[in-house]
Amino acid sequence: MKDKRILVKGVEAIAFGALEGGCNCYFGYPITPQNEIPELMSVELPKRGGVFLQAESETSAINMVLGASAVGARVMTSSSSPGISLMSEGFSYLIALELPCVIVNVMRGGPGLGGIEASQGDYFQAVKAPGHGDGKFLVFAPYSCDEAYELTAKAFELADKYRNPVMILSDAILGQMKEPLTLKPLKIKRIKKDDWILNGAKDRPARVIKSLFLDSAELAERNRKLKKKYQMMEKEIRYEKIFEGNEDIIVVSFGSMARLCKEAVLNLREKGYPVGFFRPITLYPFPRFTLFKLAEASQRKKRFMVFELNCGQMVEDVASSICGRGDTYSVFYPPSILPFPEDIEKEIKKCLKYSNSPKV
Amino acid sequence: MRFEIILSGFGGQGVLFAGNLLALAGMYRGYQVSFLPVYGPEMRGGTCHCTVVISDKDIASPLVKEPGYLIILNLPSFLKFIPRLKKGGVALVNEDLVKRDEIENYEELTHHKRVIYVPFSSLAEEAGAPLALNLCALGAFNGLLKLFSEDVFVRALKEMLGKSKAHLFEANFRAYLKGIEAINKV
Numbered sequence: 001m002k003d004k005r006i007l008v009k010g011v012e013a014i015a016f017g018a019l020e021g022g023c024n025c026y027f028g029y030p031i032t033p034q035n036e037i038p039e040l041m042s043v044e045l046p047k048r049g050g051v052f053l054q055a056e057s058e059t060s061a062i063n064m065v066l067g068a069s070a071v072g073a074r075v076m077t078s079s080s081s082p083g084i085s086l087m088s089e090g091f092s093y094l095i096a097l098e099l100p101c102v103i104v105n106v107m108r109g110g111p112g113l114g115g116i117e118a119s120q121g122d123y124f125q126a127v128k129a130p131g132h133g134d135g136k137f138l139v140f141a142p143y144s145c146d147e148a149y150e151l152t153a154k155a156f157e158l159a160d161k162y163r164n165p166v167m168i169l170s171d172a173i174l175g176q177m178k179e180p181l182t183l184k185p186l187k188i189k190r191i192k193k194d195d196w197i198l199n200g201a202k203d204r205p206a207r208v209i210k211s212l213f214l215d216s217a218e219l220a221e222r223n224r225k226l227k228k229k230y231q232m233m234e235k236e237i238r239y240e241k242i243f244e245g246n247e248d249i250i251v252v253s254f255g256s257m258a259r260l261c262k263e264a265v266l267n268l269r270e271k272g273y274p275v276g277f278f279r280p281i282t283l284y285p286f287p288r289f290t291l292f293k294l295a296e297a298s299q300r301k302k303r304f305m306v307f308e309l310n311c312g313q314m315v316e317d318v319a320s321s322i323c324g325r326g327d328t329y330s331v332f333y334p335p336s337i338l339p340f341p342e343d344i345e346k347e348i349k350k351c352l353k354y355s356n357s358p359k360v
Numbered sequence: 361m362r363f364e365i366i367l368s369g370f371g372g373q374g375v376l377f378a379g380n381l382l383a384l385a386g387m388y389r390g391y392q393v394s395f396l397p398v399y400g401p402e403m404r405g406g407t408c409h410c411t412v413v414i415s416d417k418d419i420a421s422p423l424v425k426e427p428g429y430l431i432i433l434n435l436p437s438f439l440k441f442i443p444r445l446k447k448g449g450v451a452l453v454n455e456d457l458v459k460r461d462e463i464e465n466y467e468e469l470t471h472h473k474r475v476i477y478v479p480f481s482s483l484a485e486e487a488g489a490p491l492a493l494n495l496c497a498l499g500a501f502n503g504l505l506k507l508f509s510e511d512v513f514v515r516a517l518k519e520m521l522g523k524s525k526a527h528l529f530e531a532n533f534r535a536y537l538k539g540i541e542a543i544n545k546v
């Protein structure tokens with residue numbers, strides 16, 4: 001049978017992906033621009049015997065996620081920037097307790113209440129410090145409806161596999177635009193959780209899930225264990241590249257901004273400009289080694305232009321990945337000013353011109 | 361093949377509905393499509409627009425700086441988007457709400473651009489569906505470009521209306537046919 005193709009918003013693709021991934025609990029609090037996720041989940045989950053609950057605030061939603069995860073549910077919440085900040089205490093506890101869940105952030109402009117325009121301003125928050133303490137999320141940044149569907153479904157498997165929250169980091173452009181989505185069945189593994197979930201201590205010793213370790217050796221051990229887990233997650237690194245080896249400039253971008261950049265890069269390549277493209281799909285773990293290899297691919301020093309819808313965040317990860325083997329440039333657009341592919345082409349051409357001029 | 365279209369008008373004129381419908385029909389016809397609504401605190405009476413891309417190849421950017429086609433339903437939209445229309449591009453303009461002689465530097469604005477006037481509002485009224493001027497405009501657009509067949513369009517329109525608005529199909533379709541008829545006369 002041919003897979004069904006439907007025209008949906010990016011946020012709806014995320015919700016369909018969650019259902020495909022076996023999500024059976026959703027807790028959340030409304031906020032623009034991601035309200036289509038709870039809307040769809042509120043219709044679909046009860047039909048499938050799942051639970052949909054609109055909490056009284058983001059803080060309580062994330063703690064409901066924590067409870068459902070502890071008893072073994074495949075659970076998700078979604079919000080947008082200010083709501084995500086409210087949840088961050090819960091994030092830290094979820095990481096500490098090693099509880100799997102999927103968290104969707106459809107980013108909007110900030111700081112504070114900001115606006116409802118597209119933004120990538122929560123990059124640092126997502127990949128560096130989702131909550132207090134030394135904790136990390138596995139972070140996916142889809143750039144199309146098909147990818148949002150597949151990555152969200154996969155996120156449930158990976159959350160269970162690593163016993164760690166997984167974040168889908170999206171934004172208002174991808175969230176609100178519509179494009180065709182192929183609703184195809186995916187192979188999402190079910191991972192056994194019987195050995196750790198709190199499902200009643202009948203015929204077995206009681207289990208404790210806790211994050212307080214007053215014994216300093218025990219706490220250090222705990223952090224080492226988590227660190228090892230983050231290193232294991234490097235197996236999940238994904239990226240997309242358009243690169244042959246002798247490009248002078250490599251454009252680096254993620255999420256919906258990468259679509260605008262890709263269009264510009266493809267146009268320029270067609271005209272013969274030496275421009276490559278790199279798009280991290282996992283933002284944490286970051287594809288550091290691949291970027292380093294790109295920088296070292298030829299004798300000529302390369303320029304890495306990092307385009308972002310914020311004031312320059314991922315550029316720091318790119319710079320540290322290439323370890324001085326190339327030059328890094330930040331091209332940044334604060335929320336609400338969206339560049340067109342033509343504007344991006346202009347920026348790239350400017351940079352090319354500069355690199356061909358003799359150094360003084 | 362690649363068509364880039366910006367549709368613009370007052371909130372309430374059905375610009376987003378028409379854009380969505382256009383993209384859906386394009387998808388049913390087997391093309392790649394993207395539909396990007398403006399995203400902001402828009403309301404009835406304010407201007408509102410959306411961008412539709414229909415292509416036989418993958419679409420990277422859903423944002424378009426200089427579209428090849430415009431569907432313009434009111435004067436503020438005309439003034440806002442005509443400067444962005446590609447050279448040689450085509451604008452379908454609602455004659456009822458956009459009066460040539462009310463626009464300063466009209467010649468300059470429309471230089472090397474083809475502007476086709478169709479009275480979408482009055483045609484929709486004639487079709488007995490005054491609210492369906494958006495469908496009238498789509499009729500004119502597809503009458504001009506012949507992107508998809510009537511079957512495909514009917515399927516997309518029925519899908520868009522859903523069960524709750526299925527009774528509006530006839531009126532909307534009449535307006536669509538009026539649009540085709542009008543453009544064939546131009």
